[in-house]
Amino acid sequence: xxxxxxxxxxxxxxxxxxxxxxxxxxxxxxxxxxxxxxxxxxxxxxxxxxxxxxxxxxxxxxxxxxxxxxxxxxxxxxxxxxxxxxxxxxxxxxxxxxxxxxxxxxxxxxxxxxxxxxxxxxxxxxxxxxxxxxxxxxxxxxxxxxxxxxxxxxxxxxxxxxxxxxxxxxxxxxxxxxxxxxxxxxxxxxxxxxxxxxxxxxxxxxxxxxxxxxxxxxxxxxxxxxxxxxxxxxxxxxxxxxxxxxxxxxxxxxxxxxxxxxxxxxxxxxxxxxxxxxxxxxxxx
Numbered sequence: 001x002x003x004x005x006x007x008x009x010x011x012x013x014x015x016x017x018x019x020x021x022x023x024x025x026x027x028x029x030x031x032x033x034x035x036x037x038x039x040x041x042x043x044x045x046x047x048x049x050x051x052x053x054x055x056x057x058x059x060x061x062x063x064x065x066x067x068x069x070x071x072x073x074x075x076x077x078x079x080x081x082x083x084x085x086x087x088x089x090x091x092x093x094x095x096x097x098x099x100x101x102x103x104x105x106x107x108x109x110x111x112x113x114x115x116x117x118x119x120x121x122x123x124x125x126x127x128x129x130x131x132x133x134x135x136x137x138x139x140x141x142x143x144x145x146x147x148x149x150x151x152x153x154x155x156x157x158x159x160x161x162x163x164x165x166x167x168x169x170x171x172x173x174x175x176x177x178x179x180x181x182x183x184x185x186x187x188x189x190x191x192x193x194x195x196x197x198x199x200x201x202x203x204x205x206x207x208x209x210x211x212x213x214x215x216x217x218x219x220x221x222x223x224x225x226x227x228x229x230x231x232x233x234x235x236x237x238x239x240x241x242x243x244x245x246x247x248x249x250x251x252x253x254x255x256x257x258x259x260x261x262x263x264x265x266x267x268x269x270x271x272x273x274x275x276x277x278x279x280x281x282x283x284x285x
Contacts, residue, residue: 002039004071009037011061024222025257026056026277027145027152033057041073045151048161052153056277060256132162135184136191137170143271144174144196145259155259155275172196175220175262212266215284217245217253221260221276228252254281 012022019037023030032053035043044050051072058065137146139156146153149169153160156172165186172180177196184190217225219239227235229251239245241260255261259276262269265284274280 005037005039011063059278131165133165133186133189135160138193140195144172147171215247216264218262219243223255223257223260226254252283
């Protein structure tokens with residue numbers, strides 16, 4: 001384990017989080033966080049994405065991302081080459097053939113031959129660096145989670161750092177809408193605008209029924225929540241996905257995964273409380 005991995009693991013254990021719990025709050029696979037803590041960088045996606053995951057993990061653990069990003073290698077190390085296989089023993093009669101074979105070869109070398117023409121071949125060209133392109137994604141409605149080849153990038157509208165070109169798998173997910181998956185060819189800077197299909201009535205319809213002096217928290221994914229008013233703690237825990245929590249105003253809300261909590265204030269849908277996996281505290285109203 002390297003210095004980077006030790007800092008991440010120690011910070012996670014101080015907060016009492018397992019790898020699985022941290023991965024759920026960040027909407028990432030546990031294998032990604034495990035690879036960061038074990039410094040197995042060859043298991044991570046391209047550096048542009050992996051450094052983004054490292055930054056979000058550091059913020060979740062209450063660490064400054066800057067020094068940790070400085071420890072992340074510019075190019076992931078590859079596993080050491082396999083040791084050479086031992087050679088099999090030669091046949092015992094092979095040395096007996098070495099003497100006559102050597103005499104024949106010596107005669108071949110001493111026999112006069114015409115001068116040979118030496119042809120110099122040009123050096124091979126250096127390998128081309130992989131082409132990189134940016135990807136812009138918009139969705140209707142916005143706020144959809146964007147995954148590329150199974151790795152989380154962020155929420156729409158989204159513009160990525162330069163990514164390696166080639167055929168990639170793009171997936172959009174948003175609670176209440178059918179997941180949208182599409183194969184794309186990233187051979188140039190690409191801009192996509194995608195419409196999602198609702199699976200149930202839009203959240204705005206339910207929001208209109210909420211009382212004007214109430215705060216409704218719709219839990220659309222796993223998230224730790226704490227709700228207080230002054231010095232009084234009204235709620236703390238991990239509510240069931242799909243449930244709704246209703247509170248009189250004013251209140252202060254802290255969420256460990258605000259992208260999974262939809263806020264309805266006074267009958268108006270304000271959308272997700274924040275970015276997935278980045279803890280935030282907000283006061284309402």
